[in-house]
Amino acid sequence: MQKIPVLTKDKAEEIAAKWPTPFYIYDEKGIRENARNVNRAFAWNSGFREYFAVKATPNPFIMQILKEEGCGFDCSSMAELLLGEAVGAGGDLIMFSSNETPQCEYEKAAAMGAIINIDDITHIGMLDEVFAEGYPDTMSVRFNPGGIFRMSNGIMDNPWDSKYGMTKEQVFEAFGMLKERGVKNFGIHAFLASNTVSDEYYPVLARKLFALAVEAATELDIRIAFINLSGGVGIDYTPEERANDIFAIGEGVRQVYDEILTAAGMGNVAIYTEMGRFMLGPFGSLVTRAIHKKHIYKEYIGVDACAANLMRPAMYGAYHHITVLGKENEPAAGKFDVVGSLCENNDKFAVDRELPAVENGDLLYIHDTGAHGHAMGYNYNGRLRSAELLLKEDGSVQEIRRAETLDDYFVTFDTTEYAKALITE
Numbered sequence: 001m002q003k004i005p006v007l008t009k010d011k012a013e014e015i016a017a018k019w020p021t022p023f024y025i026y027d028e029k030g031i032r033e034n035a036r037n038v039n040r041a042f043a044w045n046s047g048f049r050e051y052f053a054v055k056a057t058p059n060p061f062i063m064q065i066l067k068e069e070g071c072g073f074d075c076s077s078m079a080e081l082l083l084g085e086a087v088g089a090g091g092d093l094i095m096f097s098s099n100e101t102p103q104c105e106y107e108k109a110a111a112m113g114a115i116i117n118i119d120d121i122t123h124i125g126m127l128d129e130v131f132a133e134g135y136p137d138t139m140s141v142r143f144n145p146g147g148i149f150r151m152s153n154g155i156m157d158n159p160w161d162s163k164y165g166m167t168k169e170q171v172f173e174a175f176g177m178l179k180e181r182g183v184k185n186f187g188i189h190a191f192l193a194s195n196t197v198s199d200e201y202y203p204v205l206a207r208k209l210f211a212l213a214v215e216a217a218t219e220l221d222i223r224i225a226f227i228n229l230s231g232g233v234g235i236d237y238t239p240e241e242r243a244n245d246i247f248a249i250g251e252g253v254r255q256v257y258d259e260i261l262t263a264a265g266m267g268n269v270a271i272y273t274e275m276g277r278f279m280l281g282p283f284g285s286l287v288t289r290a291i292h293k294k295h296i297y298k299e300y301i302g303v304d305a306c307a308a309n310l311m312r313p314a315m316y317g318a319y320h321h322i323t324v325l326g327k328e329n330e331p332a333a334g335k336f337d338v339v340g341s342l343c344e345n346n347d348k349f350a351v352d353r354e355l356p357a358v359e360n361g362d363l364l365y366i367h368d369t370g371a372h373g374h375a376m377g378y379n380y381n382g383r384l385r386s387a388e389l390l391l392k393e394d395g396s397v398q399e400i401r402r403a404e405t406l407d408d409y410f411v412t413f414d415t416t417e418y419a420k421a422l423i424t425e
């Protein structure tokens with residue numbers, strides 16, 4: 001599908017006059033509409049809840065919008081738990097899905113009354129200390145079926161090579177141990193494939209987890225309260241791909257639910273999801289300015305953002321569509337590499353990309369960076385993370401995180417003589 005920026009060139013220039021490029025901008029209207037569609041697509045399940053994967057876009061202003069749309073939060077670290085707390089979420093609005101978890105984080109999650117999703121059976125030893133006064137009624141475990149995960153269109157992943165979750169035997173053993181410790185309601189969680197652009201992923205995953213749920217409930221005589229399908233629902237990063245249809249996904253899960261759970265007399269199991277990319281990816285973009293044109297063996301467009309602002313292309317070779325604002329309808333003038341300033345040759349937002357003639361000063365709009373974008377930012381080469389802005393429903397723009405300054409970069413030297421020389425105030 002054609003990718004249309006939420007900003008015109010004029011609007012982007014107006015914003016850039018106040019917040020110099022590069023900046024991230026998120027589209028409140030898009031976020032809300034999408035979240036409503038997710039809730040509608042699963043409305044057939046009365047216990048349904050989307051726990052937004054905070055790591056994708058850890059910004060409390062974004063989280064507040066999602067909370068207003070009925071979402072909870074999937075947190076995996078102390079900082080993410082604190083962000084959840086900052087927007088007033090606690091209790092069963094927080095799913096703590098972490099791995100290699102430090103005890104202090106389990107303690108914080110426990111104090112918040114969060115639902116704890118255990119990654120490994122050995123963690124129960126640590127949790128016995130955290131819950132020395134008694135376990136909560138509800139606990140979840142993470143399942144890893146091993147093997148290879150296939151779908152009919154060939155997309156697959158390798159759960160056997162993934163560090164997450166427990167084997168089936170361990171899931172049953174963990175349920176037994178938790179039951180002995182007084183837990184009454186059990187959840188099953190699994191995340192088997194990432195960025196799936198297929199309406200089939202959740203239904204195929206659900207079939208596995210529902211079957212496991214029926215087996216565990218029968219064999220161990222326990223109450224399965226929820227199935228957490230976790231994240232992994234992808235987005236159409238390229239214009240050629242077809243976007244996932246969340247209504248088809250919801251309907252696909254409903255059919256498997258009726259076939260397996262309702263048929264087994266388990267029609268009261270809640271469905272949870274922990275989507276990050278699908279909730280935010282399409283509703284954020286990185287706006288950067290062309291500042292150099294270079295012609296050597298290839299044609300380069302140098303921009304003022306770099307991989308420290310958006311790591312996905314460098315890290316995964318990920319495609320992000322680019323629109324040259326104001327030149328939306330101009331024909332391609334050739335193939336270009338769009339590059340940042342890092343002293344790393346993988347610092348390329350696009351390779352051999354057909355683009356219209358770009359002049360220094362043009363604004364480039366890098367699409368679909370709302371999830372795992374700013375969040376993965378880093379400071380290599382002393383590069384600073386950009387501001388995050390929110391395009392509100394009324395068209396106004398709010399700064400929801402300021403850009404880093406050099407003082408931020410130097411502040412961790414703060415007890416040394418160097419800090420006094422480097423930090424301006």
Ligand SMILES: *Cc1c(COP(=O)(O)O)cnc(C)c1O
Nearest residue numbers: 053097231232233274275276277
């Ligand atoms: C990363 C992650 C998610 C979100 O994944 P997306 O691909 O962004 O949907 C959900 N749950 C867990 C446990 C994760 O680690």
